Amino acid sequence: MSDKLHQNLAIIGHVDHGKSTLVGRLLYETGSVPEHVIEQHKEEAEEKGKGGFEFAYVMDNLAEERERGVTIDIAHQEFDTDEYNFTIVDCPGHRDFVKNMITGASQADNAVLVVAADDGVAPQTREHVFLARTLGINELIIGVNKMDLVDYEEGKYEEVKDEVTDLLNQVRFDTENASFIPISAFEGDNIAEASDNTGWYSGDTLLEALNDLPEVEPPTDAPLRLPIQDVYTISGIGTVPVGRIETGTMEPGNNVSFQPSDVGGEVKTVEMHHEEVPSAGPGDNVGFNVRGIGKDDIRRGDVCGPADDPPSVAETFQAQLVVMQHPSVITSGYTPVFHAHTAQVACTIESIDQKLDPSTGEVAEENPDFIQSGDAAIVTVRPQKPLSLEPSGEIPELGSFAVRDMGQTIAAGKVLEVNER
Amino acid sequence: MGKVAANMKIMPHSPEIDLDELQERLEASLPEGAQINGFERDDVAFGLVALLPTVIVADDAGGTEVVEDAFAEVEGVESVAVEDVGRI
Numbered sequence: 001m002s003d004k005l006h007q008n009l010a011i012i013g014h015v016d017h018g019k020s021t022l023v024g025r026l027l028y029e030t031g032s033v034p035e036h037v038i039e040q041h042k043e044e045a046e047e048k049g050k051g052g053f054e055f056a057y058v059m060d061n062l063a064e065e066r067e068r069g070v071t072i073d074i075a076h077q078e079f080d081t082d083e084y085n086f087t088i089v090d091c092p093g094h095r096d097f098v099k100n101m102i103t104g105a106s107q108a109d110n111a112v113l114v115v116a117a118d119d120g121v122a123p124q125t126r127e128h129v130f131l132a133r134t135l136g137i138n139e140l141i142i143g144v145n146k147m148d149l150v151d152y153e154e155g156k157y158e159e160v161k162d163e164v165t166d167l168l169n170q171v172r173f174d175t176e177n178a179s180f181i182p183i184s185a186f187e188g189d190n191i192a193e194a195s196d197n198t199g200w201y202s203g204d205t206l207l208e209a210l211n212d213l214p215e216v217e218p219p220t221d222a223p224l225r226l227p228i229q230d231v232y233t234i235s236g237i238g239t240v241p242v243g244r245i246e247t248g249t250m251e252p253g254n255n256v257s258f259q260p261s262d263v264g265g266e267v268k269t270v271e272m273h274h275e276e277v278p279s280a281g282p283g284d285n286v287g288f289n290v291r292g293i294g295k296d297d298i299r300r301g302d303v304c305g306p307a308d309d310p311p312s313v314a315e316t317f318q319a320q321l322v323v324m325q326h327p328s329v330i331t332s333g334y335t336p337v338f339h340a341h342t343a344q345v346a347c348t349i350e351s352i353d354q355k356l357d358p359s360t361g362e363v364a365e366e367n368p369d370f371i372q373s374g375d376a377a378i379v380t381v382r383p384q385k386p387l388s389l390e391p392s393g394e395i396p397e398l399g400s401f402a403v404r405d406m407g408q409t410i411a412a413g414k415v416l417e418v419n420e421r
Numbered sequence: 422m423g424k425v426a427a428n429m430k431i432m433p434h435s436p437e438i439d440l441d442e443l444q445e446r447l448e449a450s451l452p453e454g455a456q457i458n459g460f461e462r463d464d465v466a467f468g469l470v471a472l473l474p475t476v477i478v479a480d481d482a483g484g485t486e487v488v489e490d491a492f493a494e495v496e497g498v499e500s501v502a503v504e505d506v507g508r509i
Contacts, residue, residue, distance in 0.1 A: 015480070020423065020508060090508040092425040096484030100427065100506040230432050230500050234467045242432065242465060271466030287466025300500065342502075407486065 004085040007216055010108035010137065012128035015093035017116040018145040022185035023077060023090050024059045029192040029207065032079035033058050055188070081211040091131075093124050095324045098131055098409045099339050099402035107397070108132075109216040110139045112206070113164070116146045117156050117182070121163045130322040130376070133171045134414045136396035138216075140168070140178045141209050148184040152197040157182045170356065171322070171376065181206055218282050224248030225311060225390070225398050226286070226304040227341035228258070233295045237269075241298060242287045243342065246397040248305075251279045256290060257310040258302045260386030260421070264310075265290040301343030303388040303398065311388040311398070314381075315421040316350060321403065321413025322376045329370040335384065336405035341398060346384040354378040378416070389415050426458070427476045427485045427506045431492060432499040436468035443497045444472060450491045454482055473504075480508060 011019045027033050041057050077088045089108055091101065111132050115125055132140060142164055150156040161180050168175050181190055182198050183206055189195035190205045204212065229243040241258075250256075250270055257264035270280050270288040280286045303311035323330060335348040356376040357364035371377045392399025392414040403411040433443055444460055451457060461473040476488055485503050492501045 088507075089505070092480050092506055092508055093423075094425075094480050094482070094484065096486065097425065097480075097506050100485060100503045104503060104505050229502060232435065232467075232469065232499075234436065234469075237467050240467050240469075242469065274464040274466060274468070285463070285465060285471075287469060289467075409484070 006085050008108045009086045010089045010111040012091045013114035014122035014124040017114045018185045019114050025185040028058050030079040083211050096409050098412050102400050102402045111137045113142045114145050117144050117150045120160050130171050134400045142180045143183045147182045148187045154200040219247040222247035223309040224305050228302045229342050239293050239295045240287045245284050249281045255307040257307045258298045259311040259388045260313040261298045261302050263297045264307050265292040312418045313421045314389050314418045316382045316419045318417040319413045319415050321411045323411045326410050329372045331370045336403050338401045340401040345387045348382045349379050350382045351380045423480045423508045425480050426509045428504045429474050430502045430504050431472040434499045438497045446495045450495050452487045452491050455488050
Protein backbone atom coordinates (compact mmCIF):
# COMPACT_ATOMS: atom_id res chain seq x y z
CA MET A 1 0.00 0.00 0.00
CA SER A 2 1.48 3.35 -0.92
CA ASP A 3 0.92 6.59 0.98
CA LYS A 4 -0.09 8.40 -2.20
CA LEU A 5 -3.54 9.84 -2.73
CA HIS A 6 -5.93 7.21 -3.93
CA GLN A 7 -8.26 7.16 -6.94
CA ASN A 8 -10.65 4.57 -8.30
CA LEU A 9 -10.29 4.53 -12.06
CA ALA A 10 -12.88 2.89 -14.29
CA ILE A 11 -11.84 1.56 -17.70
CA ILE A 12 -14.92 1.78 -19.89
CA GLY A 13 -15.74 1.23 -23.54
CA HIS A 14 -17.15 -1.19 -26.07
CA VAL A 15 -16.16 -4.85 -26.02
CA ASP A 16 -13.09 -5.56 -28.20
CA HIS A 17 -12.03 -1.92 -28.22
CA GLY A 18 -9.01 -2.91 -26.12
CA LYS A 19 -9.91 -2.34 -22.47
CA SER A 20 -8.08 -5.40 -21.13
CA THR A 21 -5.05 -4.67 -23.27
CA LEU A 22 -4.96 -1.15 -21.88
CA VAL A 23 -5.19 -2.43 -18.30
CA GLY A 24 -2.30 -4.81 -19.02
CA ARG A 25 -0.31 -2.02 -20.66
CA LEU A 26 -0.82 0.37 -17.72
CA LEU A 27 0.34 -2.31 -15.25
CA TYR A 28 3.30 -3.17 -17.48
CA GLU A 29 4.48 0.41 -18.01
CA THR A 30 4.20 1.30 -14.31
CA GLY A 31 6.00 -1.85 -13.13
CA SER A 32 2.86 -3.10 -11.42
CA VAL A 33 2.68 -6.58 -12.89
CA PRO A 34 2.47 -8.98 -9.94
CA GLU A 35 5.85 -10.34 -8.82
CA HIS A 36 4.86 -13.99 -9.30
CA VAL A 37 3.93 -13.36 -12.94
CA ILE A 38 7.40 -11.91 -13.53
CA GLU A 39 9.06 -14.80 -11.67
CA GLN A 40 7.13 -17.33 -13.69
CA HIS A 41 8.10 -15.56 -16.88
CA LYS A 42 11.79 -15.58 -15.89
CA GLU A 43 11.68 -19.32 -15.32
CA GLU A 44 9.99 -19.99 -18.64
CA ALA A 45 12.33 -17.60 -20.45
CA GLU A 46 15.38 -19.34 -19.01
CA GLU A 47 14.06 -22.72 -20.06
CA LYS A 48 13.54 -21.52 -23.60
CA GLY A 49 16.67 -19.38 -23.62
CA LYS A 50 14.82 -16.14 -24.28
CA GLY A 51 15.52 -12.88 -22.51
CA GLY A 52 13.55 -9.78 -21.60
CA PHE A 53 10.12 -9.31 -20.14
CA GLU A 54 7.55 -8.93 -22.83
CA PHE A 55 4.18 -7.25 -22.86
CA ALA A 56 2.63 -10.09 -24.83
CA TYR A 57 3.51 -12.42 -21.99
CA VAL A 58 1.72 -10.19 -19.50
CA MET A 59 -1.43 -10.22 -21.57
CA ASP A 60 -1.35 -14.00 -21.95
CA ASN A 61 -0.89 -14.68 -18.28
CA LEU A 62 -2.54 -11.90 -16.33
CA ALA A 63 -6.14 -13.00 -16.70
CA GLU A 64 -5.31 -16.65 -16.15
CA GLU A 65 -3.25 -15.74 -13.12
CA ARG A 66 -6.00 -13.65 -11.57
CA GLU A 67 -8.60 -16.33 -12.12
CA ARG A 68 -6.47 -18.74 -10.10
CA GLY A 69 -6.27 -16.34 -7.18
CA VAL A 70 -8.84 -16.48 -4.41
CA THR A 71 -8.35 -13.04 -2.97
CA ILE A 72 -11.19 -10.61 -2.60
CA ASP A 73 -9.32 -8.09 -4.73
CA ILE A 74 -9.60 -10.27 -7.79
CA ALA A 75 -11.65 -7.64 -9.58
CA HIS A 76 -9.13 -4.93 -8.94
CA GLN A 77 -5.59 -4.10 -9.99
CA GLU A 78 -3.40 -1.28 -8.85
CA PHE A 79 -0.69 0.97 -10.22
CA ASP A 80 1.01 4.19 -9.16
CA THR A 81 1.86 7.45 -10.87
CA ASP A 82 3.94 10.17 -9.19
CA GLU A 83 0.84 11.66 -7.57
CA TYR A 84 -1.63 8.85 -7.20
CA ASN A 85 -2.26 5.24 -6.33
CA PHE A 86 -4.89 4.02 -8.79
CA THR A 87 -7.22 1.06 -8.39
CA ILE A 88 -8.45 -0.03 -11.81
CA VAL A 89 -11.97 -1.28 -12.34
CA ASP A 90 -12.23 -2.93 -15.74
CA CYS A 91 -15.96 -2.55 -16.36
CA PRO A 92 -17.92 -5.52 -17.74
CA GLY A 93 -19.37 -4.94 -21.17
CA HIS A 94 -22.78 -6.46 -20.64
CA ARG A 95 -25.52 -4.03 -19.68
CA ASP A 96 -26.91 -6.32 -16.99
CA PHE A 97 -23.88 -5.48 -14.87
CA VAL A 98 -24.97 -1.84 -14.80
CA LYS A 99 -27.05 -2.47 -11.70
CA ASN A 100 -23.96 -3.76 -9.89
CA MET A 101 -21.97 -0.70 -10.90
CA ILE A 102 -24.70 1.57 -9.54
CA THR A 103 -25.33 -0.20 -6.23
CA GLY A 104 -21.73 -1.39 -5.73
CA ALA A 105 -19.26 -0.41 -3.05
CA SER A 106 -16.40 1.27 -4.84
CA GLN A 107 -17.59 3.92 -7.18
CA ALA A 108 -15.10 5.17 -9.69
CA ASP A 109 -13.83 8.72 -9.34
CA ASN A 110 -12.60 9.16 -12.89
CA ALA A 111 -12.61 7.06 -16.04
CA VAL A 112 -10.68 6.22 -19.17
CA LEU A 113 -13.00 5.66 -22.12
CA VAL A 114 -11.44 3.37 -24.72
CA VAL A 115 -12.67 3.87 -28.29
CA ALA A 116 -11.10 1.92 -31.15
CA ALA A 117 -9.93 4.20 -33.95
CA ASP A 118 -10.98 1.66 -36.56
CA ASP A 119 -14.52 1.31 -35.19
CA GLY A 120 -15.52 4.59 -33.54
CA VAL A 121 -18.48 5.01 -31.20
CA ALA A 122 -20.21 1.63 -30.69
CA PRO A 123 -23.30 0.66 -28.63
CA GLN A 124 -21.44 -0.01 -25.37
CA THR A 125 -19.41 3.19 -25.81
CA ARG A 126 -22.69 5.00 -25.57
CA GLU A 127 -23.97 3.01 -22.60
CA HIS A 128 -20.74 3.34 -20.67
CA VAL A 129 -20.54 7.08 -21.26
CA PHE A 130 -24.03 7.47 -19.92
CA LEU A 131 -23.19 5.22 -17.00
CA ALA A 132 -20.10 7.32 -16.24
CA ARG A 133 -22.29 10.38 -16.24
CA THR A 134 -24.88 8.72 -14.00
CA LEU A 135 -22.27 7.47 -11.55
CA GLY A 136 -20.84 10.95 -11.16
CA ILE A 137 -17.51 10.42 -12.93
CA ASN A 138 -15.79 13.78 -12.80
CA GLU A 139 -13.19 13.61 -15.51
CA LEU A 140 -13.06 11.48 -18.58
CA ILE A 141 -9.87 10.68 -20.47
CA ILE A 142 -10.66 9.32 -23.91
CA GLY A 143 -8.06 6.95 -25.32
CA VAL A 144 -8.55 6.71 -29.07
CA ASN A 145 -7.07 3.22 -29.22
CA LYS A 146 -5.71 0.93 -31.92
CA MET A 147 -4.09 3.88 -33.74
CA ASP A 148 -1.64 1.32 -35.15
CA LEU A 149 -4.51 -0.25 -37.11
CA VAL A 150 -5.29 3.03 -38.89
CA ASP A 151 -1.63 3.81 -39.66
CA TYR A 152 -1.58 6.58 -37.02
CA GLU A 153 -3.65 8.83 -39.30
CA GLU A 154 -4.54 12.16 -37.76
CA GLY A 155 -7.74 12.34 -39.85
CA LYS A 156 -9.01 9.11 -38.35
CA TYR A 157 -8.24 10.36 -34.83
CA GLU A 158 -10.09 13.64 -35.44
CA GLU A 159 -13.07 11.74 -36.84
CA VAL A 160 -13.41 9.59 -33.72
CA LYS A 161 -12.81 12.64 -31.50
CA ASP A 162 -15.72 14.47 -33.17
CA GLU A 163 -17.94 11.42 -32.82
CA VAL A 164 -17.20 11.07 -29.11
CA THR A 165 -17.61 14.82 -28.52
CA ASP A 166 -21.12 14.55 -29.99
CA LEU A 167 -21.86 11.67 -27.64
CA LEU A 168 -20.62 13.61 -24.61
CA ASN A 169 -22.78 16.60 -25.54
CA GLN A 170 -25.73 14.29 -25.84
CA VAL A 171 -25.45 13.09 -22.26
CA ARG A 172 -24.53 16.63 -21.14
CA PHE A 173 -21.04 15.71 -20.11
CA ASP A 174 -18.95 18.83 -19.84
CA THR A 175 -16.42 18.39 -22.68
CA GLU A 176 -14.10 20.81 -20.84
CA ASN A 177 -13.53 17.90 -18.43
CA ALA A 178 -12.67 15.47 -21.21
CA SER A 179 -9.28 15.03 -22.83
CA PHE A 180 -8.43 12.99 -25.94
CA ILE A 181 -5.26 11.00 -26.51
CA PRO A 182 -4.36 8.89 -29.58
CA ILE A 183 -2.97 5.61 -28.22
CA SER A 184 -2.16 2.04 -29.06
CA ALA A 185 -2.40 -0.09 -25.93
CA PHE A 186 -0.98 -3.03 -27.86
CA GLU A 187 2.07 -1.18 -29.22
CA GLY A 188 2.43 1.18 -26.26
CA ASP A 189 2.07 4.48 -28.16
CA ASN A 190 1.45 7.57 -25.97
CA ILE A 191 0.96 5.51 -22.82
CA ALA A 192 4.17 6.21 -20.89
CA GLU A 193 6.10 8.06 -23.57
CA ALA A 194 5.18 10.37 -26.44
CA SER A 195 5.11 8.30 -29.62
CA ASP A 196 7.09 9.07 -32.76
CA ASN A 197 4.21 7.59 -34.73
CA THR A 198 1.90 10.48 -33.84
CA GLY A 199 4.10 13.50 -34.55
CA TRP A 200 0.95 15.56 -35.17
CA TYR A 201 -0.09 15.13 -31.50
CA SER A 202 1.54 17.32 -28.88
CA GLY A 203 -0.64 16.67 -25.82
CA ASP A 204 -0.10 14.55 -22.71
CA THR A 205 0.60 10.83 -22.68
CA LEU A 206 -2.02 8.74 -20.91
CA LEU A 207 0.05 8.39 -17.72
CA GLU A 208 0.68 12.17 -17.68
CA ALA A 209 -3.03 12.83 -18.04
CA LEU A 210 -3.82 10.37 -15.23
CA ASN A 211 -1.21 11.99 -13.01
CA ASP A 212 -2.74 15.43 -13.68
CA LEU A 213 -6.25 14.43 -12.57
CA PRO A 214 -7.61 16.61 -9.76
CA GLU A 215 -7.61 15.24 -6.23
CA VAL A 216 -10.66 13.37 -5.05
CA GLU A 217 -12.37 14.58 -1.89
CA PRO A 218 -14.05 11.87 0.18
CA PRO A 219 -17.69 12.82 0.75
CA THR A 220 -17.30 13.53 4.48
CA ASP A 221 -18.72 17.06 4.18
CA ALA A 222 -22.10 15.80 3.01
CA PRO A 223 -24.69 14.88 5.65
CA LEU A 224 -24.73 11.28 6.90
CA ARG A 225 -26.43 8.87 4.51
CA LEU A 226 -26.30 5.20 5.43
CA PRO A 227 -28.59 2.87 3.44
CA ILE A 228 -29.66 -0.01 5.66
CA GLN A 229 -28.72 -3.43 4.31
CA ASP A 230 -30.11 -5.65 7.10
CA VAL A 231 -31.65 -5.32 10.54
CA TYR A 232 -30.78 -7.79 13.33
CA THR A 233 -31.78 -8.47 16.89
CA ILE A 234 -28.61 -9.34 18.80
CA SER A 235 -29.02 -10.77 22.28
CA GLY A 236 -27.75 -8.42 24.97
CA ILE A 237 -27.57 -5.52 22.51
CA GLY A 238 -30.99 -5.12 20.92
CA THR A 239 -31.75 -3.94 17.41
CA VAL A 240 -28.69 -3.65 15.16
CA PRO A 241 -29.00 -2.15 11.66
CA VAL A 242 -26.10 -2.94 9.33
CA GLY A 243 -24.97 -1.07 6.24
CA ARG A 244 -22.28 0.91 4.44
CA ILE A 245 -21.89 4.64 5.04
CA GLU A 246 -22.16 6.42 1.67
CA THR A 247 -21.58 9.99 2.85
CA GLY A 248 -20.91 11.85 6.09
CA THR A 249 -19.88 10.40 9.43
CA MET A 250 -21.61 8.57 12.27
CA GLU A 251 -20.65 8.88 15.94
CA PRO A 252 -22.14 7.61 19.18
CA GLY A 253 -24.43 10.28 20.60
CA ASN A 254 -25.69 11.38 17.15
CA ASN A 255 -29.43 11.85 16.81
CA VAL A 256 -30.47 9.98 13.71
CA SER A 257 -33.58 9.47 11.61
CA PHE A 258 -34.50 6.47 9.43
CA GLN A 259 -36.46 7.24 6.26
CA PRO A 260 -38.96 6.41 4.87
CA SER A 261 -39.83 4.42 8.04
CA ASP A 262 -39.81 7.79 9.82
CA VAL A 263 -38.41 6.74 13.20
CA GLY A 264 -35.32 7.96 15.02
CA GLY A 265 -33.24 8.00 18.17
CA GLU A 266 -29.77 8.37 19.62
CA VAL A 267 -26.88 6.22 18.38
CA LYS A 268 -25.47 4.27 21.34
CA THR A 269 -22.59 2.26 19.85
CA VAL A 270 -21.02 1.96 16.41
CA GLU A 271 -19.03 -1.18 15.59
CA MET A 272 -16.77 -1.92 12.65
CA HIS A 273 -14.85 -5.21 12.26
CA HIS A 274 -16.28 -6.23 15.67
CA GLU A 275 -14.69 -3.26 17.39
CA GLU A 276 -16.35 -0.24 18.88
CA VAL A 277 -15.31 2.91 17.02
CA PRO A 278 -15.62 6.59 18.02
CA SER A 279 -16.50 7.59 14.44
CA ALA A 280 -17.15 5.93 11.07
CA GLY A 281 -17.05 7.53 7.60
CA PRO A 282 -17.69 6.97 3.87
CA GLY A 283 -17.08 3.40 2.73
CA ASP A 284 -17.15 1.92 6.25
CA ASN A 285 -19.33 -1.14 6.82
CA VAL A 286 -20.87 -0.69 10.24
CA GLY A 287 -23.36 -2.15 12.65
CA PHE A 288 -24.80 0.16 15.28
CA ASN A 289 -27.58 0.36 17.76
CA VAL A 290 -30.04 3.12 18.44
CA ARG A 291 -31.93 3.77 21.66
CA GLY A 292 -35.62 2.99 21.37
CA ILE A 293 -35.63 1.40 17.89
CA GLY A 294 -37.21 -2.06 17.55
CA LYS A 295 -36.43 -4.62 14.83
CA ASP A 296 -39.75 -4.07 13.13
CA ASP A 297 -39.48 -0.26 13.17
CA ILE A 298 -36.93 -0.13 10.36
CA ARG A 299 -36.13 -2.23 7.32
CA ARG A 300 -33.76 -2.85 4.39
CA GLY A 301 -33.92 0.11 2.00
CA ASP A 302 -34.30 2.69 4.76
CA VAL A 303 -31.67 5.41 4.80
CA CYS A 304 -30.23 6.63 8.09
CA GLY A 305 -29.28 10.33 8.35
CA PRO A 306 -29.06 13.12 10.91
CA ALA A 307 -32.36 13.94 12.65
CA ASP A 308 -31.92 17.61 11.75
CA ASP A 309 -31.11 16.87 8.07
CA PRO A 310 -33.05 13.68 7.42
CA PRO A 311 -32.92 11.67 4.17
CA SER A 312 -35.47 12.86 1.56
CA VAL A 313 -38.50 10.71 0.84
CA ALA A 314 -39.90 11.04 -2.66
CA GLU A 315 -43.60 11.42 -3.32
CA THR A 316 -42.45 11.77 -6.91
CA PHE A 317 -39.07 12.56 -8.44
CA GLN A 318 -37.79 13.85 -11.75
CA ALA A 319 -34.95 11.92 -13.33
CA GLN A 320 -32.82 11.74 -16.45
CA LEU A 321 -32.54 8.23 -17.79
CA VAL A 322 -31.25 6.34 -20.77
CA VAL A 323 -33.14 3.33 -22.09
CA MET A 324 -30.55 0.63 -22.68
CA GLN A 325 -32.78 -2.17 -23.89
CA HIS A 326 -36.49 -2.64 -24.09
CA PRO A 327 -38.32 -5.03 -26.42
CA SER A 328 -41.00 -2.47 -27.28
CA VAL A 329 -41.63 1.10 -26.17
CA ILE A 330 -41.95 2.79 -22.78
CA THR A 331 -45.02 4.94 -22.23
CA SER A 332 -46.39 6.75 -19.18
CA GLY A 333 -47.93 4.29 -16.72
CA TYR A 334 -45.09 1.79 -17.13
CA THR A 335 -44.13 0.35 -13.70
CA PRO A 336 -40.77 -1.49 -13.56
CA VAL A 337 -38.60 -2.01 -10.45
CA PHE A 338 -36.12 0.72 -9.54
CA HIS A 339 -32.92 -0.35 -7.78
CA ALA A 340 -31.34 2.46 -5.76
CA HIS A 341 -28.81 1.89 -2.93
CA THR A 342 -30.30 -1.04 -0.92
CA ALA A 343 -33.89 -0.35 -1.96
CA GLN A 344 -35.89 -2.12 -4.67
CA VAL A 345 -39.23 -0.42 -5.26
CA ALA A 346 -41.76 -0.63 -8.08
CA CYS A 347 -42.13 2.85 -9.55
CA THR A 348 -44.52 4.20 -12.16
CA ILE A 349 -43.21 6.44 -14.90
CA GLU A 350 -45.95 9.02 -14.50
CA SER A 351 -44.97 11.25 -17.37
CA ILE A 352 -42.29 11.42 -20.03
CA ASP A 353 -41.46 15.10 -19.92
CA GLN A 354 -38.76 15.54 -22.52
CA LYS A 355 -36.86 13.46 -25.03
CA LEU A 356 -33.29 14.56 -25.66
CA ASP A 357 -31.75 14.86 -29.11
CA PRO A 358 -29.00 12.26 -29.49
CA SER A 359 -26.72 14.54 -31.47
CA THR A 360 -26.94 17.78 -29.51
CA GLY A 361 -28.24 16.97 -26.04
CA GLU A 362 -30.90 19.63 -26.52
CA VAL A 363 -34.57 18.92 -25.93
CA ALA A 364 -35.86 17.22 -29.09
CA GLU A 365 -39.47 16.75 -28.08
CA GLU A 366 -41.66 17.95 -25.20
CA ASN A 367 -44.03 15.36 -23.71
CA PRO A 368 -43.32 12.58 -26.22
CA ASP A 369 -45.80 9.67 -26.38
CA PHE A 370 -43.10 7.08 -25.87
CA ILE A 371 -39.37 6.40 -25.58
CA GLN A 372 -37.42 3.33 -26.69
CA SER A 373 -33.99 1.69 -26.65
CA GLY A 374 -31.24 4.25 -27.08
CA ASP A 375 -33.35 7.23 -26.05
CA ALA A 376 -32.36 9.65 -23.30
CA ALA A 377 -35.23 11.38 -21.57
CA ILE A 378 -36.39 13.40 -18.58
CA VAL A 379 -39.21 11.60 -16.77
CA THR A 380 -41.35 12.04 -13.65
CA VAL A 381 -41.54 8.94 -11.48
CA ARG A 382 -43.92 7.95 -8.69
CA PRO A 383 -42.67 5.21 -6.29
CA GLN A 384 -45.41 2.71 -5.40
CA LYS A 385 -44.00 2.45 -1.87
CA PRO A 386 -42.13 5.21 0.02
CA LEU A 387 -38.56 5.53 -1.29
CA SER A 388 -35.68 7.60 0.01
CA LEU A 389 -33.57 9.25 -2.71
CA GLU A 390 -31.54 12.44 -3.09
CA PRO A 391 -30.97 14.74 -6.05
CA SER A 392 -27.71 13.62 -7.70
CA GLY A 393 -26.61 17.26 -7.80
CA GLU A 394 -26.62 17.32 -3.99
CA ILE A 395 -25.70 13.78 -2.90
CA PRO A 396 -24.68 11.79 -6.01
CA GLU A 397 -24.11 8.63 -3.93
CA LEU A 398 -27.86 8.46 -3.25
CA GLY A 399 -28.99 9.91 -6.57
CA SER A 400 -28.59 7.13 -9.13
CA PHE A 401 -30.65 4.08 -9.96
CA ALA A 402 -30.96 1.12 -12.31
CA VAL A 403 -34.33 0.11 -13.76
CA ARG A 404 -35.07 -3.59 -14.15
CA ASP A 405 -37.91 -5.52 -15.71
CA MET A 406 -38.27 -8.99 -17.21
CA GLY A 407 -34.96 -10.07 -15.65
CA GLN A 408 -32.98 -7.41 -17.49
CA THR A 409 -31.53 -4.00 -16.77
CA ILE A 410 -33.52 -1.82 -19.10
CA ALA A 411 -32.43 1.67 -18.09
CA ALA A 412 -30.17 3.65 -15.77
CA GLY A 413 -30.58 7.16 -14.55
CA LYS A 414 -29.98 9.88 -12.03
CA VAL A 415 -32.33 11.89 -9.87
CA LEU A 416 -32.65 15.55 -10.83
CA GLU A 417 -35.21 16.70 -8.31
CA VAL A 418 -37.14 15.15 -5.40
CA ASN A 419 -40.67 16.27 -4.62
CA GLU A 420 -40.87 15.32 -0.99
CA ARG A 421 -43.71 13.51 0.64
CA MET B 422 -16.12 -12.30 -24.31
CA GLY B 423 -14.22 -12.24 -21.10
CA LYS B 424 -15.08 -13.27 -17.60
CA VAL B 425 -16.31 -11.08 -14.80
CA ALA B 426 -15.45 -11.41 -11.12
CA ALA B 427 -18.08 -10.32 -8.65
CA ASN B 428 -17.22 -9.77 -5.02
CA MET B 429 -20.39 -10.72 -3.22
CA LYS B 430 -21.40 -10.25 0.38
CA ILE B 431 -23.66 -12.75 2.11
CA MET B 432 -25.11 -11.77 5.48
CA PRO B 433 -26.30 -14.71 7.63
CA HIS B 434 -29.63 -14.73 9.47
CA SER B 435 -27.90 -14.41 12.82
CA PRO B 436 -24.48 -14.59 14.50
CA GLU B 437 -25.32 -18.18 15.50
CA ILE B 438 -25.33 -19.58 11.95
CA ASP B 439 -22.49 -22.05 11.29
CA LEU B 440 -20.53 -20.33 8.52
CA ASP B 441 -18.75 -23.48 7.31
CA GLU B 442 -22.08 -25.15 6.70
CA LEU B 443 -23.52 -22.02 5.13
CA GLN B 444 -20.52 -21.90 2.81
CA GLU B 445 -21.19 -25.49 1.72
CA ARG B 446 -24.86 -24.76 1.07
CA LEU B 447 -23.91 -21.72 -1.03
CA GLU B 448 -21.47 -23.79 -3.08
CA ALA B 449 -24.15 -26.42 -3.66
CA SER B 450 -26.67 -23.82 -4.82
CA LEU B 451 -24.42 -22.28 -7.47
CA PRO B 452 -26.11 -22.16 -10.89
CA GLU B 453 -24.45 -23.74 -13.89
CA GLY B 454 -21.91 -21.55 -15.65
CA ALA B 455 -20.90 -19.69 -12.50
CA GLN B 456 -17.89 -20.57 -10.38
CA ILE B 457 -16.83 -19.66 -6.84
CA ASN B 458 -13.16 -18.76 -6.68
CA GLY B 459 -12.98 -18.60 -2.93
CA PHE B 460 -14.53 -17.27 0.23
CA GLU B 461 -13.30 -14.64 2.59
CA ARG B 462 -14.94 -13.60 5.85
CA ASP B 463 -15.49 -10.14 7.19
CA ASP B 464 -16.15 -9.34 10.82
CA VAL B 465 -18.95 -6.82 10.66
CA ALA B 466 -20.24 -5.92 14.12
CA PHE B 467 -21.73 -7.40 17.29
CA GLY B 468 -20.65 -10.94 16.37
CA LEU B 469 -22.05 -10.82 12.83
CA VAL B 470 -19.70 -12.21 10.19
CA ALA B 471 -20.27 -11.77 6.46
CA LEU B 472 -19.21 -14.37 3.90
CA LEU B 473 -17.52 -12.81 0.88
CA PRO B 474 -17.45 -15.21 -2.06
CA THR B 475 -15.75 -14.16 -5.27
CA VAL B 476 -17.94 -15.47 -8.07
CA ILE B 477 -16.86 -15.71 -11.71
CA VAL B 478 -19.45 -15.40 -14.46
CA ALA B 479 -19.13 -14.88 -18.21
CA ASP B 480 -19.39 -11.26 -19.36
CA ASP B 481 -21.99 -12.23 -21.95
CA ALA B 482 -24.04 -14.28 -19.46
CA GLY B 483 -25.91 -11.17 -18.46
CA GLY B 484 -25.10 -10.13 -14.95
CA THR B 485 -25.04 -11.67 -11.51
CA GLU B 486 -28.80 -11.83 -10.99
CA VAL B 487 -29.07 -15.62 -11.39
CA VAL B 488 -26.39 -16.18 -8.76
CA GLU B 489 -27.91 -13.57 -6.43
CA ASP B 490 -31.31 -15.22 -6.69
CA ALA B 491 -29.87 -18.69 -6.04
CA PHE B 492 -27.92 -17.51 -2.98
CA ALA B 493 -30.92 -15.62 -1.61
CA GLU B 494 -32.87 -18.92 -1.48
CA VAL B 495 -30.23 -20.69 0.62
CA GLU B 496 -31.20 -21.49 4.21
CA GLY B 497 -29.54 -19.15 6.71
CA VAL B 498 -29.02 -16.28 4.25
CA GLU B 499 -30.38 -12.91 5.34
CA SER B 500 -29.24 -10.88 2.34
CA VAL B 501 -27.07 -11.00 -0.77
CA ALA B 502 -25.24 -7.98 -2.14
CA VAL B 503 -22.77 -7.48 -4.96
CA GLU B 504 -20.02 -5.21 -3.70
CA ASP B 505 -17.85 -4.91 -6.81
CA VAL B 506 -17.65 -6.28 -10.30
CA GLY B 507 -14.78 -6.18 -12.73
CA ARG B 508 -13.46 -8.03 -15.76
CA ILE B 509 -10.57 -10.37 -15.19
